Amino acid sequence: MKETTIRESANHYLNRDLSWVEFNWRVLEEAQDVETPLLERVKFLSIVSSNLDEFMSVRVAGVKDQIKAGYTKKDFSGLTPVSLFKRIMKRSVKLVGEQYRVYRDILRLLAREGILFTDYDDLNASQKKQLDQYYHDIVFPVLTPMAVDQSRPFPLVHSQSLYLAVVLLKEGDDPEEEPYFAIVQVPSILPRYIAVPTRVGSKKHEFLLLEQLIERHIHTLFSGYLPLSVSAFRLTRNADLTINEEGAEDLLEEIETQLRKRRWGAPVRLEVRKGIHPYALERLKDEFEIADNIFEIDGPLDLTYFMKLAGSLDGFDHLRYEPVESVYPAELADADDVFEVLKQRDVLVCHPYESFDAVTDFICDAADDPQVLAIKMTLYRVSGNSPLIQALGRAAESGKQVTVVVELRARFDEERNIAWARKLEQAGCHVVYGLVGLKTHAKITLVVRRDKDGLRRYVHVGTGNYNDNTAKLYTDIGLFTSHKEIGEDASALFNEVTGYSAPHHWQAFGVAPADMMEQLFGKIRREADNAAQGKPARIVAKLNSLSNQQMIDELYKASQAGVKIDLIVRGVCCLKPGVAGLSENVTVTSIVDRFLEHSRIFYFENAGDAEVYIASADWMTRNLTRRVELMCPVFDPELRRSLINILQLNLSDNVKARRLLPNGLYERVRPGEGEKPLRSQFEAMDVRSWKTTAREG
Template identity: 75%
Template structure:
C-alpha cells in the first residue's frame, strides 16, 4: 500500500493548524485512495476525478479569497499565525506538489487500465478505419460547434469561461517570414460534447479505445484556420473567483439577485491558470498578460481537468471487477411492510443510517404525508436536492391538494444555486409557500415537520437529518436520519420554522440547539460539564464525528477539557485546526480521519455526562460559519436503543485500522496501524441489519 510523499515540514509553532493547509492534507488523503493498489482500478480513477474537482472548488473559493485579501493589502496574521501572502505561498507550493503526484497517479492508472482493455489513445495510433470514423465524427458533430477566436489589435481577448478547457493556437500566415511575430487564437473545447470519445473497436478486439475531444480537435485544427499554418496547439484552463457577493439587504428579490450574481461569476477575477506541458512561449505570454496570474500558473503533464474520469468510470459497462461491488441499501427493518408510517412512529422513534439503509424511507414519509387526508401541513428545509427529486413532486402534490406546504429553499447553496432557483419556482407554481431564509444566514438545518390531525388532537412528526434531502447523494454519503413523534422535539420543530418564516421572539429551546443563537453556547456548556465531571472523578468522555473543525473558540474549549482530564476522541473527515497530542495542551485528544468508498458526512456528538450519556445528531460542523453564520440544528436522541446504534457507529469509526488516518501533532496524518484484526468501518457497517437488531435485544 503506497503512501504519497506529502510534505513533512512542521506547521507554524502555533497551537492551531491552518484551515487551508489542513484542507490540502485532506485532499492528499483522497489522492492516497487513488494510489492504493487495493482500491479497484476504476474506483482509483474516480478518486482522481474527486481530487481534481476538490482542488477546483478550493482554488475558486478559498484561494480566491486569499488573493482578494492580498490585493487589498491585508497583512494581519490569522489565529494560526499566517498572513495572506505567507499562506498563499505555502498553499501554492503544496498544491503544485499534489498536482504532480496526481498526474503520476493518472499515468499509472492509465497503464493499468490499458492492461484491462480500457485505452486512452492518440489519433496517430488509430488504424485507417478508426481514423475515418473519427474524421466523420469531427466533421459531423464537433466542427459545427467550434468557434475559433482570434486575438489581435482589432479583436480583444474573448471571455474565457471558468474551468472550461481551451486550446491556445499559435499560427503563422502562409508565405510570411517565420521570424515575424506569430498570430494567436483560442478555441473552446465544447463542454456539451463527450470529453471521452469511444473509437470503433479494431477487428477481433474487445478492447475499448478512447480519444479525448481536445486531441481530436487539435488534429483537425487546420480546418479552422485556412490560409494559416498552426505552429503550436496546447490546452489551457482558467479558474475564476466563484464566491458570490450578495447584497441581501438591498435586494428586493433575493432570487433575482442571485441570478444576477451567477451571471457575474462568469467574469470573476482569474485565480489559477493551468497550461499543458510544452506550451509555446508566445501563447503562454499572451495568457499570462491577459489573466495576470503569474503567481498562480501551473504546467500540467497530461490531460487538463481529470474530472472527466468520473463519468467514464460510471458509464463503462462490463467492468464490474474493476469497481466496488454494488450495495443494495436495505429498507429500515422497523418500517418494512408498514403501511402506515405515522402509526409506527407513534409507537417508536426510528433511526436511519445511509447509504446502508435506503433513503426511500424518507421519500415515503413525505409522499404519505402528501396523500394523507389527515395531514394538515408539511414544512421542510431544502439545501441541495437531486436533479429529479421525488420529494419536490410530493410537496407540489400536497400543495395542489390544499395542504399548507412551506419550503425553506436555500438559494445560496454554493454551485447548486441555479438548480435550487428552478425548484423554488416549480414549488411556488404548485402553491407552496417558498421562503428563502433570513438575511445574511444560510439555512443549513435538515428538518421536515408533518402536522397531522388525529383523534386525540394534533400530532407532530419530525425527520431530522445530518445530510441533505438528496436521494442521489444519499447513496454516496454516510448520513444519519431520525424519525420521531416526540412532542418536545415537535414543539421545537414548529418554533424553528416560525423563526425562519416569520417574526418570532427567540424560543426557549427544550431539545434543539439552534445556530446562530444558542448552539455554540450549549455545546460549550456540555464540554465544560465534562471537564467538571473529570475534575470530580466521574466518567468524562466526548466523541464527536464531524466533517470539519476550525472554530478557534471551540478548539480552545476542547483544549481546556483535555487539560482537565476529559478523554476526547474526534472523527473529523476533512479540515481540523486542532493540534492533538501536545503535552500540557491536548494530550487527551485524538483525531482520526476516514476516507473510503463513501463520503463520511454524518455529524454525531456523544457526551459521557458522568454515566448519564447523551447523544446528538447535527447538521453543523464545528466551523465558524456553521456556529455563527448559518441556521443549524442539533437534535438529541432520546431513545436508549437508538443511542446504542449510534454508539456502535462511532465505535466502528474509532476501531477502523484499514482506512483511518490519525492526525499527528505536526499537522500530518499517518495510517492507523495496530495489532487488532483488520476492521474497515464502512464495510462493517454493511452488516447494519445484524447489529441494529442486537441493539433492541
C-alpha cells in the first residue's frame, strides 16, 4: 500500500484513547453545568478523577510499555505510540486544569450553602484544640515517617495512595547543605476529610482535609529536624494484570499472585501539589524514573473523596437529584408465580426505571422452588452484599444443581470475585472460571424447572451485571423468557463454557468470539443490499464503545450504499461521522446524564421486518474476539417496540445529548426553534413513555 493511501486510510478513524479523553471531558461538562444540582456536580467532579485513574493505570500504561519496547508501528488511526502519548498528555493536562478550575467554582458555591473546606489557620482556638487532640489521639499513632538516605532505600509507594514529601534540615546544620528527605503516607484507613467542630452560633458545616492536619503537625514526626516543605504527591502504577492461564494450575491462585504484584507495577503518572519543593520533585522523578507524565495540581490531589462527601451530607437534599422510585415491572407485580407468567409471555425490564428486584426475585424464587432442578448463571461484577450469592448458596444447599461461571478477571473487582467464588464453593455450588484466554462477559441466567407438562427452561438475559447497586445507577435492559430456542441456546452456551462441547449452531443467539461479529457483519451487509435495491434500510445501535476497525469499515460501506445509520455511543467512538463519500449517512450521539448509559441495543430495519437485539457486547475488538459475549433477539413484537421507543427517546434528546463531529470533538444538541426540551433519561422515568403492553399468549 502506498504511503499516501495509508495516510488517507488513517484519516478515516479517530484514535480510541483520544476519544476516551473526550468522553471524560463530557463527564466534566456535567460538573460544569449550572442546571445540575450542586452535590451532583460534586459527584461528577469525582468521577472525572476516578476515570482518569483507571485510564492512566491501564490505557496510558500500555502506551508507555510500547514506547519502552521501541514499538513504532502506527495504529489504524495513524498514530505511533510516541505521538499518541504526546497528544494524550496535552489533552489530559488541559482537562485536569479545567477540572480544578471547576473545583474552585464549586467550592465557592458550596460555601454559600454553608459547606466549607477550611484551612487550619482559619480555625478558632477551640476548633484548633479539638483537632489537635484528634491528631494526637487518632492520626499520630497511625503515621509512619519513612526517611530516605544511604542506609534506608526509598520505600514502596503504593499506587494511587496519597503521600507527603517532606524536605528537612537538621537543627544546627548549614542551610546551604543538601537537605534530608522523607515521605509520609496519608493513611487511607482514616477519613480523607475531617468534620470540624461547629463554631458557636454557626450552622455551617466545616471540613479540613486530613493531609492538611498532618502537614500542620509534621514536626511531631521529625524531632531534631526543621521541616522546610511538605508537599502532597500521588503515584499511579501500571495496573494491568498479566495472567499466565496456560501455566496456572489454579487460575484463582494465579490471579491472587498477580494482584499482589500490581502494587509494584511500573510508574505511569506522578501527581504533585503545585509549588512542590524542587528538591522533593527531583527526588521523586529520579526514584520513579518518570519525567514525561507529571501533573502539577493546583488543589488537593485525588478528588475521588468528593463522591463520599456528596452522599454523606445530611440536610442538603435540595442540592441533589430527587430520588428515583423504580417501579416493579407491571407484568410481574401481581404474579403469584413468575414462572406461570413467563410460560405465557416474555417480559422486558429497563433499569433503573424498573426495579432490579424483579431479577433478584426471579433467582430467589428459583432457589426456593422445589420444582426447579438447576440454576446456571454468569457473574462478572456483583455488589458487596449480593442477595443473589445468598440465593445461589441456598439453592445448592437444598440439593439443586447450581453452576456459577465467575469471572475472576473483572478488572479491579478481582479480589471481591475471588471471595464470592470461595463462598459459593463452600455452599456446594459448581464454580467455573470460564475458558482459557477469554473473559466471560455474557450476562445470563438459566433456570431448569419441572413443569406439569414437562421440563422447561426459563432464561434471563441482560445487558448489565447482576449487581443490585449499579442497577440503580446504570441504564440496562433485561429480558425474561421461556422461548424454546433461547432456552436451548442457553443450555448450549453453558455447556461450552463449563465443559468440552463442539461449537454450537446457534438458533437465536449471537455468541462471541464464535460468530457474533460475523452475524453483525451479515446484518449490516443485508441492510446495504436492501438500500441498493430501494428497500427500507436502517441501523440504530446503542453501545458503550465502538472501536473495532472491521466493524467501522462495514458501517462505512453501508453508509455509502445509502443506509441511514444512527449510533448512540456513550464513550469511545473511533468512527468519523458525516464525512462526504465515507459516512455522510452516519450520526453518532453520546448521552452523559444522571445515569450511566450502559445498555446495548441493536436495531436492523430488514426491509420492514425489523430485528432487535440486546447484548452484553460493545463493538470493540476485545468484546468481539477475546470475550464470551451474548447477543439475544427479542422476538415479541411489542417488546421490540418498547426497545425502539427507548432508542427513539435517546435520538430525540436535546438536553444531555452531544453529537460527534468528524474532528473527534462533540457539540451539544439544543432544542430547535419551537421545539420542546427533551431529556431522555428524565422522560424514561415515566415507564409509559417507552413501554408498550406485551401481548398475552
